[in-house]
Structure formats: C-alpha cells, structure tokens
Amino acid sequence: MTLISFIIPTYNTPTEWLQACLESIHQLSLATDEREIIVVDDGSDQPLDETQISPYHAQILRQEHTGVSAARNLALKNAKGKYIQFVDADDFLETKSYEEIINILQIEQVDAVGFAFKRRKRRSRPHHLCSGTDFVRRYNMFGSACSYVFLREKIAKIEFPPDLQYGEDEFFTLKALLEMDLVRITNIKAYNYRKNANSATSSKSQANNQKRLNNHLQLIKHVDWFMYYLEGKKYKAAKRRIAQLAADYLHNTRRLAKGRSQAQAACTQLRQMHLYPLPLRCYTLKYFLQAICSRLK
Numbered sequence: 001m002t003l004i005s006f007i008i009p010t011y012n013t014p015t016e017w018l019q020a021c022l023e024s025i026h027q028l029s030l031a032t033d034e035r036e037i038i039v040v041d042d043g044s045d046q047p048l049d050e051t052q053i054s055p056y057h058a059q060i061l062r063q064e065h066t067g068v069s070a071a072r073n074l075a076l077k078n079a080k081g082k083y084i085q086f087v088d089a090d091d092f093l094e095t096k097s098y099e100e101i102i103n104i105l106q107i108e109q110v111d112a113v114g115f116a117f118k119r120r121k122r123r124s125r126p127h128h129l130c131s132g133t134d135f136v137r138r139y140n141m142f143g144s145a146c147s148y149v150f151l152r153e154k155i156a157k158i159e160f161p162p163d164l165q166y167g168e169d170e171f172f173t174l175k176a177l178l179e180m181d182l183v184r185i186t187n188i189k190a191y192n193y194r195k196n197a198n199s200a201t202s203s204k205s206q207a208n209n210q211k212r213l214n215n216h217l218q219l220i221k222h223v224d225w226f227m228y229y230l231e232g233k234k235y236k237a238a239k240r241r242i243a244q245l246a247a248d249y250l251h252n253t254r255r256l257a258k259g260r261s262q263a264q265a266a267c268t269q270l271r272q273m274h275l276y277p278l279p280l281r282c283y284t285l286k287y288f289l290q291a292i293c294s295r296l297k
Helices: 015-026 068-078 095-108 132-138 168-177 206-227 232-256 260-272 285-296
Strands: 004-010 035-042 058-063 083-086 112-117 148-151 183-192
Touching (some): 004 015, 035 068, 132 183, 168 206, 168 232
16 A cells, blocks of 8 residues: 655756655655655656656656646646655655654554654744644644645645745645644654755745745735635634734735835735734734734834
8 A cells, every 4th residue: 555645846956856855755664565756847948857767666747837836736636645745856855754754654543744844943843643723723833735744635625726836835734734633743854955046936036026925915815715614713723824924924025025115015905804903912922023013003
C-alpha cells in the first residue's frame, strides 16, 4: 500500500536542486511501493528530462505554465497515497527527522502531522494532539502546505486557488486543517527551505510588491467568502485567521507600498469587509499592538 504521495511542482528548477529534493525522499526508509513521487513540470523552458528522475521511480506530469497551484491540483487528482506531502522542487526533506513523521503516521493513525522548517527561525508550536479546527482556533497557524502531511481523503475536494501567485498555501492549508479530526502538531524540523533568488517570489521590484499586496487582499476575500459557509468552532477558527491575515496585510502595505495614501486605502478596503478596526484579541503581542493602533486612528 502506498503510504505517502510526494507532490513536487517544478518550473525551471536547477537540476541539482531537483535531484537533491528527490534524493532526500529516496533515502527514506519507505519501500518503493510505500511511496509515490509525482513531479509536475509546469511548462519549464527546457522540458524536464525523464532520465533525470528515473532513478527515483518518480512519474512526470506535464502542463503548460500555469503556476504552482494548478500543478499541485493536477497531481492531487492523480495521487494514490494514503497521505499527501507537498515538497517544493527548490527544497528537500531532512531525511532523518522526517522518519519521525512517518513513525507518527504509522503508529498514531492521525489525519495530519504538522512539523517545522529547519532553516527558519520561528516560535515553537504546541506539541500535542487536537483537531485541526481547535489548532487554528487556539494557536498561530503556519500557512505553508509543505509544513504538513495530510490524509488524502480529507483534502480530495480541496484545491489551491489558481488566481493567487502569493498566499495560495494559506487558503489551502486553512481549509485542509478545518477538515482534520485529529492532528499531531510537532516541532520536528523535517523540512529544508531553500530560497531561490531567481524565482518570481524573490523579486523585490515595485511591480512585484504591488502584485504581492493585491494577492494578499484577494486571499482575504477568498477566506471571507469561505467563512460564509462555516459555523461554530470552524467559523471562530477562520475568524481568528482572517483577522491575522488582515493585520499582516496592513503591515505589508506599510512595508512594501510607497506613500501613505496606499496604507489608508488598505484600511478602507478592510473596513468595507468589516475587518477594520482589527478585533481586539491577544493572538500575538504584535497583533495586539496593531489592533490597539487600528482603534486609535
């Protein structure tokens, strides 16, 4: 039985980086029939050569260049594993640490396991067992889909939003966690994030910064629309998350945009969605201070 399907979208990824990613999966203790590796070539300028991945028993799916969301969605429709692990082709798994994740999946039979990135400084997360809804409702959710392994049947009908180049993980991960009955959250550093200076997301041009802000606002609108169909604890969980996204949007507007008028426009946009002033909650100290400031203006 295939335990985990590893989904890897790639677009003009350096060959050595993709092979390092594949090698980190290949070195896991999983037998060949216990793992499935799906590489999606998102219309690379130089089409991916199958000989580069054949030693890892990986399959290739190909599409025109339509982005990482579409690539992941395509792979999800074809995956057969009990669990799904998203891995960006620029990155790689911390093989020894990921073995702990596999042990949890096999012993505890949970719906999802959350873990940490090795090369990012981040506050530790609670190491306990709870529903995905309770986790989002009580703690600060890490939005990257690569930071979790999900039970496939729970996310089979969830898609990454193709209209977002930034923030697509946030929306998918929120929806996925709210579907999970039992989640093990850990501080295991099982994922190595590697920043690609040539990627579109690394560009610091004003045009790219504006696109990032536009996508952030669109993400908030996606979550706001999604919340309309929620109730009870799920609604409260999503309400916490959208408040944090709104606070991040205000912070990023001040940081990335030029001119005070754009910051004021951001406040107006959130006010029209009834998200400003920010709810006065102690989600984090940073959030709490922003919430106070939003009520003084």
